[in-house]
Amino acid sequence: xxxxxxxxxxxxxxxxxxxxxxxxxxxxxxxxxxxxxxxxxxxxxxxxxxxxxxxxxxxxxxxxxxxxxxxxxxxxxxxxxxxxxxxxxxxxxxxxxxxxxxxxxxxxxxxxxxxxxxxxxxxxxxxxxxxxxxxxxxxxxxxxxxxxxxxxxxxxxxxxxxxxxxxxxxxxxxxxxxxxxxxxxxxxxxxxxxxxxxxxxxxxxxxxxxxxxxxxxxxxxxxxxxxxxxxxxxxxxxxxxxxxxxxxxxxxxxxxxxxxxxxxxxxxxxxxxxxxxxxxxxxxxxxxxxxxxxxxxxxxxxxxxxxxxxxxxxxxxxxxxxxxxxxxxxxxxxxxxxxxxxx
Numbered sequence: 001x002x003x004x005x006x007x008x009x010x011x012x013x014x015x016x017x018x019x020x021x022x023x024x025x026x027x028x029x030x031x032x033x034x035x036x037x038x039x040x041x042x043x044x045x046x047x048x049x050x051x052x053x054x055x056x057x058x059x060x061x062x063x064x065x066x067x068x069x070x071x072x073x074x075x076x077x078x079x080x081x082x083x084x085x086x087x088x089x090x091x092x093x094x095x096x097x098x099x100x101x102x103x104x105x106x107x108x109x110x111x112x113x114x115x116x117x118x119x120x121x122x123x124x125x126x127x128x129x130x131x132x133x134x135x136x137x138x139x140x141x142x143x144x145x146x147x148x149x150x151x152x153x154x155x156x157x158x159x160x161x162x163x164x165x166x167x168x169x170x171x172x173x174x175x176x177x178x179x180x181x182x183x184x185x186x187x188x189x190x191x192x193x194x195x196x197x198x199x200x201x202x203x204x205x206x207x208x209x210x211x212x213x214x215x216x217x218x219x220x221x222x223x224x225x226x227x228x229x230x231x232x233x234x235x236x237x238x239x240x241x242x243x244x245x246x247x248x249x250x251x252x253x254x255x256x257x258x259x260x261x262x263x264x265x266x267x268x269x270x271x272x273x274x275x276x277x278x279x280x281x282x283x284x285x286x287x288x289x290x291x292x293x294x295x296x297x298x299x300x301x302x303x304x305x306x307x308x309x310x311x312x313x314x315x316x317x318x319x320x321x322x323x324x325x326x327x328x329x330x331x332x333x334x335x336x337x338x339x340x341x342x343x
Contacts, residue, residue, distance in 0.1 A: 055093075059167055064198040067157065067168065068093045076123060080312040088126045092172065095120055095154040097127060104177045107148040109138075109338075112155055112173050114165050115184035119156025121321065123309060128318040129154065133325035142333070144340035153178075162189050162254040166261045173265075180268045180337055182328065187281035190251045191238055200230040255288060262292040268337045272300040272328070298335065303327050 059065035068074070070093040076085040090096045104110050113119050113131045121129025131154035138150035153176060155168050162185065173181070204226035241247050262269070271285060282301065289297050304327065307320040316324060332338045 059171065062163060062167055062195060064195060065164060065167055066159075067172075068095065078123070078312070080309070081123060083125075085123050086125050087121070094172070095126060095129070095131075095156060097132065098151075100151055100153055100176060102175055104151075105149075107146060109144075109147055109150050109179050110176055111135075111150065111152045111180045111182060112169070112176065112178040113152060113182045113184070114169055114173070115156045116160045116165070116186070116189060117156070117158035118186070118315060119154065119184045120158050121154070121156070122158055122315045123313060124316070124318045124321055128321055130316075130321040130324040130328070131156075133322055134328055137325055137329050141329070142338075142340045144338075147340070156184075159194065160189075161192055161194050163257040164194055165189070166257040169261055170264055178265070178267065180270065180332075181265060182270045182272065184272055185285055186273055186277050190254050190281060190284055192234070193253060195253075197230050197234055200233060201226050204229040251284065255284070255291075258288045259292050262294060262297070266294055267296060269297045270300055270331075270337070271297065274303050274306060275301060277301070298337070300331055302331075 054066040055069050056064065056066040068087075068089045070089060070091050072089045072093075074087045074089075076087070078085075087095060088097060090099045092099070094100075100110075111134075113134075119129075119131070121131070126132065131152045135150060135152040138152070142150070153173070155165075155173050157164070157168060160168065165183070169181070205222065208222045208226055238250075241250060271289060273282060273285060277285075286299060289299055304323060306323050307317045308314045309317055333340065
């Protein structure tokens with residue numbers, strides 16, 4: 001069994017719209033590899049990492065919060081991929097090819113994308129994720145009075161739930177003074193609560209060190225096994241929820257985090273999801289918006305079919321990311337958020 005990080009495993013499970021066996025997901029999961037090389041066009045040597053070596057440190061009330069380290073490159077190799085996917089993180093740890101100045105010029109429109117592995121761009125090269133494509137599209141196709149450049153900063157991180165996305169925005173996003181925030185939310189962002197799962201993963205890891213039982217004493221990598229057990233337990237817990245009251249209480253931490261972001265940022269916020277998100281969770285998203293509406297929050301889910309890596313994985317392909325970029329572009333130029341002329 002390949003060595004699996006929590007971050008990649010959660011990103012894989014995030015592609016499933018139904019509650020499936022985590023053990024099955026583990027069998028599908030691709031090998032992680034590393035390579036050496038230069039990033040961002042520099043000649044200096046950089047440390048090459050896998051997401052297994054993310055920076056993990058407590059942030060506020062989040063004990064297990066993690067982020068990509070700055071100036072690093074990670075790679076992902078799967079048997080079904082015709083290439084090795086390469087992810088480049090800039091000097092601030094954002095998944096971007098470009099370094100962005102903290103002080104935003106007055107003639108620049110800055111957009112932040114926020115979310116999990118679907119925003120991060122799992123399984124596609126950095127230059128092919130929709131944030132990069134969208135930035136190119138805006139700069140090449142729009143002519144705007146008094147605007148010379150658009151910048152799109154990708155704050156997405158594999159495995160993030162709502163709480164972690166909000167924390168990343170507060171820590172990393174606000175200082176860039178964004179003009180618009182695009183936040184992708186899907187069903188698992190509500191019910192796969194990182195803090196709870198990681199707590200149980202630590203518990204099972206400790207059990208693996210001491211237990212002699214057949215359940216825990218296997219040849220499988222201990223960390224992978226601990227993650228499997230934590231997710232199996234978590235899905236069992238979710239399945240046991242029957243009433244709307246129980247479900248609302250369960251997702252309350254995620255709902256409360258949304259309010260934290262809105263209090264910190266009052267500018268234009270577009271919350272979007274894809275058509276395959278279950279209606280129940282689209283309802284939760286709209287409830288979030290209604291409860292926190294300040295006149296600047298919009299909801300969008302009118303995407304065409306998005307090509308994915310199905311049947312191997314449900315993350316978008318490079319063509320899928322192009323579709324997302326095209327759709328968001330049309331949505332923004334048709335909305336009051338941007339008032340520009342397309343060329």
